[in-house]
Amino acid sequence: MSDARIKRMKDLPSTHLLGTGTPMCSGCGGLEALHEIYDVLGEKTVFVNAAGCMTLLSVYPFTPFRGSWLYTAMASAPAGAQGVRDALDILLEQGRIPPEDDLEVVVLTGDGSAYGMGMSATSGAMDRNLDFIYLCYDNEGYGNTGQQYSSATPHGAATSTSRGSRGYPGYKKDLFAVWAAHAPAYVATVIGSEPLDLARKIEKAKEIRGPRMIIALSPCPTGWDYDPKLSVEIGKLAVSTGVWPLKEYIDGKVTHTRLPHDRPPVEEYLKLQGRFAHLFEPARDEELLADIQARVDRYWENVTPA
């Protein structure tokens, strides 16, 4: 374990590794999480990026990263990570790079890839016990192409492919559970608006070897339809209302790192977002609101305090 533990907000890094000048939207919750994560991971990181919003981070000749970046097809980022990891291992074994030049291999994908198209490759990488970090920025839809719904879209949300008074008819897939079922080294949920919880988890992941899987809920002003200034407020509400449980899986055990007490009603979170406006206008959809609330309540009923 490193001795520089992050215990308080004050311990968070004051210099930021991720370069400014990226083409991400103003107020991007995914970029917020990424820059916080990169600060903890450090410069010796190579990113393997599946197609998505963050593909645009490195558009030739510009990059916000301080090291290499590899672009893969939407379903193949973990396979790309395997290749990079293998190459590094061979270089290390042959003594062509010294151990201190080793890199952490980080897969960076959106929810479209993590929850859907890339699931098979991810499952295989966990089966092979690949030593890598998977970072999913989850903005609950195919944001880069105009917010079509994905398997991460929450029930009732309007997307460009789920319009109408009921929104998206499906339910958000529990990717945490799917990943944890593979029994990898580490699985955690994080959010940029809770930087201390995030930093502690990334610090922990950094000290472990094997597949380390991180899901960052990423408030998205463009796709969720709200003023960019609300990104942090919406993120905090996602946690306090219980919509986004902060938790980790390690050694076969799931621990909630934040137990929201006196959860405010979920509608406090929903009503700030245009994608849920049809639940309140022209008339309140009591049935749908109750259904969403009941599912959150049911989740927390099954959580036993640590």
Added chain:
Amino acid sequence: MYRIRIHGRGGQGIKMASRILGTALFRSGFTVQDAPKYGAERRGAPIFSTVRAARATGPGQAINERGIIHRPDLVVVADDTLLAVPAAGTLLGIDSGSVVLVNSHEKAATWRERLNLDATLLILPAGEEVEDRAELPHVGATCAGAAACLLGVIEPEALAAAIAEELAGLGEPVVEKNRTRALAAFTAMMDQRGVVREGTAIAAEGFTPPSWIELPFEDASISAPDIRAAANSVQVRTGLWRTLRPVIDYDHCGKCWWVCSTFCPDSAILVENGLPVIDYDHCKGCMVCVGVCPPHAIAGIPEYLAQAQDALETETGESNGPDTADR
């Protein structure tokens, strides 16, 4: 054929403006082509869309041109701060026959003096949209309404019908809001109705292609060299996306830099000697810092006012403002 270019920022409804104008022209008997610029630019970034419209009087009236409009008959600038941004390309190809319509708080005389253009420059008085971000998506419809009037070939009924058609999916309240603003802008420009003159269409027959410069094939190491600089995206000045500027009042700053500097999605708040410093070359103006600052020491002010203040302070020699460009 009319060639119209509409400039604005992502999120102002510029793509929608070209669709509304295109549909209104189509409903007025024209053959129409309209398209937004496609790129990686996001909310706040300079973007543009184009409309070409030819009188559909018979065969052979198809629009043969494609792509970017290089010689516009009408340029609409939805956000006047873009005029000073070369990368936005608002003034590309303007000549004495062009009409430039600027959505601005300032007078036409001011912009004529600043830009020294050999073109007709008109002002669409800027409304609350520039102050209140929630109103931003209506800028596009407002500009489309003003442009429709300047063209002189669109009746208000066709404009209203085009708005209803294009925005139908967003519900009647949204349609109504946009229609009201567009028709008000149409009425506001009545003095100048029909001021835009139609440019001549270039016939496909006898078209001389541009004289291409032949570039020899180069080795990949020359034509696409490796970029080894770390974090060189700092050379992209995303600060020009900003319509609101966060300003720290250091008298009230609690020196808790770990709050604003961590939450800033763009890593655009630096920490210097224990104080947060906003990097205005890259701040996109999301205002997240304004919301999270514990002592409420950061205020958001409209960028155009902030720039006017900067100019004033530079003139009077009081301050040049914090220069973060070379950090």
